[in-house]
Amino acid sequence: MAPLPISSIRVGKIEDVQELIKSKPNKVPERFIRDANERGGLVSLKTHFHQPIPVIDLSELSKPHTNDDFVFEILKLSQACEDWGFFQVINHGLEVDVVDDIEKVAKEFFEMPLEEKQKYPLEPGTVQGYGQAFIFSEDQKLDWCNMFALGVHPPSIRNPKLWPSKPARFSESLKGYSKEMRKLCKRLLTYIAISLGLKKDRFEEMFGEAVQAVRMNYYPPCSSPDLVLGLSPHSDGSALTVLQQSKDSCVGLQILKDNTWVPVLPLPNALVINIGDTVEVLTNGKYKSVEHRAVTNRERERLTIVTFYAPNYEVEIEPMGELVDDETNPCKYRSYNHGDYSYHYVSNKLQGKKSLDFAKILN
Ligand code: OGA
Ligand code: NI
DSSP states (O other): OOSOOOOOOOOOOOOOHHHHHHHOTTOOOGGGOOOGGGOSSOOOHHHHTSOOOOEEETTGGGSOTTSHHHHHHHHHHHHHHHHTSEEEEEOOOOOHHHHHHHHHHHHHHHHSOHHHHTTSBOOTTOOSEEEOOSOOSTTSOOOSOEEEEEEEESGGGOOGGGSOSSSTTHHHHHHHHHHHHHHHHHHHHHHHHHHTTSOTTHHHHHHOSOEEEEEEEEEOOOSOTTTOOSEEEEOOSSSEEEEEEOTTOOSOEEEEETTEEEEOOOOTTOEEEEEOHHHHHHTTTSSOOOOEEEOOOSSOOEEEEEEEEEOOTTOEEOOOGGGOBTTTBOOOBOOEEHHHHHHHHHTSOOOBTGGGGGTBOOO
16 A cells, blocks of 8 residues: 555545445445446356366475475475465464454454544545545545555654544554464575575565455445445556454455456465466566456455565565576566555556556556
């Protein structure tokens, strides 16, 4: 999440989805109804029988690098990043308490009365606070979702006014959780570097003091899930994203693979990881930042807690020399400042992979 754009954007009335279903459980206002080609609910048979996204066992990657199991899992990781841009990790070693606790406080936050949540408003044109981000006009369609987003690290990106005093344990839990997520992201980036044949600290050395943000997405049930989307299709602007789905989570996340929306089936105690735009650029497109979206469910709510991990805003990003070859694999992206990219990302609506046009070299 970049420094906040100052703006006087007119976004019209943004109805709070939780309040909406309390007062009119069977009504879906016009502004949430998607054009026919964008709708979420209808899942084709082809989608149902699609291969599931890869699962990476992090306990295998804790073994000595010379061990066959380690090498096998690194190969799996490399395939996952190239072919899917998404994978789930199991045996990640995160304390159950930390994972459970953030889920609990996030739920408690969303269950508070609207007036309480509105003490932390997401202002139009910004990306932190409670509400809906990425809305830039009065006629733009809305997502069937309430969001609460916060910049976490470095502390300079925190807006203390937006860190809630209720639930009482929220800030403490988020700090503890974010610390663990930071360790996990650093660890995953070392494996990703190894899988590319690079030295393990290659990303960390480049990223400087990495930027970390969190977004909690709460998707209330929708009486017509086939008409709406929980979250518009997009790729993430981060280097790496970690998504935690609440324990009782139904299927909601879908990724675009071979022109088909493939559902990500929640696995117990797993986290979903995806490659963001930054790693796509750094690897000159070898590892993909894949378009994804969320759909809603007729009966059940869904909660996700999403961590975005990215380089410091000061860092210059361009495809790494090791992954460019003028003859066989020419450079596909221009060089840019990561802060400029983050600003570009948050000042445009979510629209598939369009944000990356910012850096693409068009032939
Ligand atoms: C995101 C995201 C998907 C989900 O927050 O960037 O892709 O299922 N979320 O909540
Ligand atoms: Ni995303």
